[in-house]
Each structure stands twice: as C-alpha cells, then as structure tokens.
Amino acid sequence: MRPTFAVINLSNLKKNYLNIRRKVKKSKVMAVVKANAYGHGLKEIVRKLNSLNKLKPEYYAVALSQEADELRKYDRRTPILVFEPFTSGELNLLFKNNLIPTVFTDAHLNMLRYAIRNHKEASKLIKPMKVHVKVDTGMNRLGVRYDEAFDFIKKLSGNKNFSIDGVYTHFATSDERDKSFANKQLKRFKQLLEKLKRNKISFGHAHAANSGAILDMPDSYLDIVRPGISLYGYYPSLETTESIHLYPVMSLYSVVNAVKYVYPDEGVSYGLLYRPKKKIKVAAVPIGYADGFNRALTNKARAIIKGKIYNQIGRVTMDRIMFEIGDDDIGIGDRVTLLGKYKNFKIDAWDLSKALGTIPYEITCGISSRVTRVYKN
Numbered sequence: 424m425r426p427t428f429a430v431i432n433l434s435n436l437k438k439n440y441l442n443i444r445r446k447v448k449k450s451k452v453m454a455v456v457k458a459n460a461y462g463h464g465l466k467e468i469v470r471k472l473n474s475l476n477k478l479k480p481e482y483y484a485v486a487l488s489q490e491a492d493e494l495r496k497y498d499r500r501t502p503i504l505v506f507e508p509f510t511s512g513e514l515n516l517l518f519k520n521n522l523i524p525t526v527f528t529d530a531h532l533n534m535l536r537y538a539i540r541n542h543k544e545a546s547k548l549i550k551p552m553k554v555h556v557k558v559d560t561g562m563n564r565l566g567v568r569y570d571e572a573f574d575f576i577k578k579l580s581g582n583k584n585f586s587i588d589g590v591y592t593h594f595a596t597s598d599e600r601d602k603s604f605a606n607k608q609l610k611r612f613k614q615l616l617e618k619l620k621r622n623k624i625s626f627g628h629a630h631a632a633n634s635g636a637i638l639d640m641p642d643s644y645l646d647i648v649r650p651g652i653s654l655y656g657y658y659p660s661l662e663t664t665e666s667i668h669l670y671p672v673m674s675l676y677s678v679v680n681a682v683k684y685v686y687p688d689e690g691v692s693y694g695l696l697y698r699p700k701k702k703i704k705v706a707a708v709p710i711g712y713a714d715g716f717n718r719a720l721t722n723k724a725r726a727i728i729k730g731k732i733y734n735q736i737g738r739v740t741m742d743r744i745m746f747e748i749g750d751d752d753i754g755i756g757d758r759v760t761l762l763g764k765y766k767n768f769k770i771d772a773w774d775l776s777k778a779l780g781t782i783p784y785e786i787t788c789g790i791s792s793r794v795t796r797v798y799k800n
C-alpha cells in the first residue's frame with residue numbers, strides 16, 4: 424500500500440452520531456452522506472451507521488441520484504432523499520432505487536407524472552411516489568418560496584401520483600453566532616406548517632436542522648434532523664457552541680521518503696520560493712495537490728514527525744511536499760501526521776482551513792481518491 428493514507432475512525436463516527444441522537448431526543452435522523460460521506464467513504468460510513476440496528480438513521484440524504492444509486496448497493500431499504508433537483512436523465516435512477524426526490528416546481532411534478540406512466544423503470548417504483556418539498560425561507564438557492572409554498576403543497580397534496588413524505592427548508596446562517604436570521608427562517612417555516620395543519624393538508628415529516636441548528640437551535644429539530652459535518656467530527660464553524668462532543672473521524676498520514684541538506688544560496692521546490700538563511704535539513708513527504716493537499720498551503724502547513732511539529736516549506740507540488748526538520752534525527756520511513764493527534768500535538772481540519780480560508784467540509788471532501796482510506800473500528 425502507498426504510505427500516504429487516511430485513517431477513518433469508525434468508532435468516532437459512532438460516538439458523534441450517538442451524541443447527536445441523544446441531543447435531538449425523539450427527532451428522527453437523516454444522515455447526510457453526500458460527496459462520498461464528506462470524503463470519508465460512503466460504503467463504510469453507511470455500513471457502520473446501519474450496524475447500530477434500532478438506532479440507525481431513519482433516512483439518508485445525498486446530493487445526487489448517482490450517489491443514491493451507489494448507496495443502494497449497501498442499503499436496500501432505508502429511505503434516501505436526494506437534495507439536488509433531478510433531470511430527465513436521472514429518472515431511471517429515481518425509479519429503480521425508490522429514491523425520494525426533492526420537488527419544488529410544477530416542471531418537476533409534470534416530468535415525474537408523465538414518467539410514472541411511461542418510463543420503463545417506473546414499474547419498480549412503490550406508488551404513490553414519495554417526495555419531499557423544499558421550501559426556500561431565505562437562503563435563496565433552491566426551493567419554492569415560503570410565501571408561495573402553501574399553494575404549491577396544497578396542489579401537490581391533491582395529486583394521487585405522489586405522497587408528500589416531507590417538507591423541508593435549509594438555514595443560511597445557523598452556524599453563525601447571531602441566530603436572528605436563522606430564527607426568522609424557522610419562523611417562516613413554522614408559519615407555513617401551521618397553515619398546512621389548519622387546512623388539514625398532510626405534509627409528512629417537517630425538517631430543517633443542519634449541524635449548526637442541531638448544536639444551537641433546539642426549536643428547529645421538528646420531525647427529522649439532517650446532520651452532515653458533525654457526523655464526521657467537526658463543528659460547522661468556529662462560532663457555534665460545542666453543545667455536542669465531537670471527535671474528528673479522518674486522520675491523514677504519510678512518511679518521510681527523502682532527506683537532504685539545503686544551503687543558504689539555494690531555494691526549495693518550484694519557484695524556489697523558500698530560501699533558507701542557513702544550512703537546513705529538509706524532509707520530502709509523498710503527498711501533494713493531486714491528493715487534495717491544496718497548493719495554496721504552500722509555506723503554510725505543518726506536520727507532526729516523531730512527536731514534534733515542523734513547518735512545510737516551498738511550493739506544494741502535485742505529489743510531494745517538503746518540511747524543514749532542523750538537525751533532528753529524522754529519516755526515511757518516519758511517520759508524518761498531517762491530520763491527527765500524536766501525544767500532545769494535534770493538527771485538525773481547522774488548522775488547514777484557517778490557512779486556506781475555508782472550512783473543514785472542503786478539507787475532508789477534497790482528499791482525493793488517490794489516498795487510500797483505511798478503516799478502523
């Protein structure tokens with residue numbers, strides 16, 4: 424095996440998941456496993472969560488019907504919600520896998536209605552087809568506007584081809600300290616739910632809470648919560664509370680595979696961007712931007728080698744990065760921790776995120792398929 428690999432700690436996943444479950448009490452859990460379970464590996468993440476038997480997620484959510492198609496190989500039964508709007512080219516995947524599409528326009532419904540009668544895969548569908556309606560309460564991305572949602576849902580509820588299994592919305596700012604806009608969105612959503620109830624229009628499950636809301640907005644739990652990043656051990660921002668204890672699931676390791684001296688009139692890596700003032704010892708480590716170790720980390724990353732922290736120097740290249748290692752006794756084959764803990768030291772996805780101006784979501788999703796995932800129970 425290549426000496427650069429990610430360790431996926433499934434017992435940390437279980438701890439995070441059960442901590443979330445405990446916090447949301449009676450609400451069901453829709454585990455968000457899009458983008459290959461945020462880079463952790465769809466198959467193993469789903470298998471681990473499903474091994475929790477009675478406590479397993481009641482729903483899974485993915486972005487794409489192609490992701491759901493893969494998930495169906497590992498889980499034949501759990502309902503799967505697809506967040507992204509579907510296209511006509513994806514109808515076969517929706518039907519053959521009994522997926523729950525997100526709907527919010529008449530165009531979606533017309534396409535489905537026609538296809539339910541005419542598409543060759545539609546015979547596999549359990550009818551009426553379950554759908555979730557996405558309501559836009561202020562994110563202004565996807566969904567029927569909150570002030571138009573009642574009419575849309577009312578009309579849909581009269582259509583025998585469909586059963587409304589859920590109505591949901593998504594928060595734009597639940598991970599911010601100031602929850603005023605998130606609360607405004609929640610209020611708009613709850614007003615809609617009340618109106619539907621008053622008019623005896625059944626809408627199945629109501630859901631809204633992503634990780635930020637699960638941490639800080641108990642009023643938003645409703646029937647289902649939708650944790651993503653928190654399952655994988657990270658808070659969605661540095662502004663939420665840490666009301667649930669979370670443990671990072673992904674660690675990232677490599678080894679030293681070359682050591683050399685560099686002299687004061689020389690530079691290191693492409694562009695010779697790093698120019699030592701004195702003679703230094705440099706260790707090369709076989710991970711680069713093709714592995715998702717972002718090129719913008721140039722001269723910014725750090726690693727733990729033999730219990731000490733070292734600075735990365737020079738351009739991050741496609742397959743390799745370099746560290747200044749002082750005069751330390753470091754040689755070929757020594758373990759390099761790029762994400763993870765070693766004794767008193769810890770580097771997590773926030774350290775890389777801060778250097779890159781991003782968030783842990785992008786760090787874990789970005790670790791490419793070239794990096795083998797090793798699963799630890």
Ligand SMILES: Cc1ncc(COP(=O)(O)O)c(C=O)c1O
Nearest residue numbers: 455593633634649650651652659
């Ligand atoms: C609709 C929806 N719900 C829930 C989530 C999970 O969000 P988080 O990872 O912040 O918990 C996402 C992720 O982007 C999403 O798009």
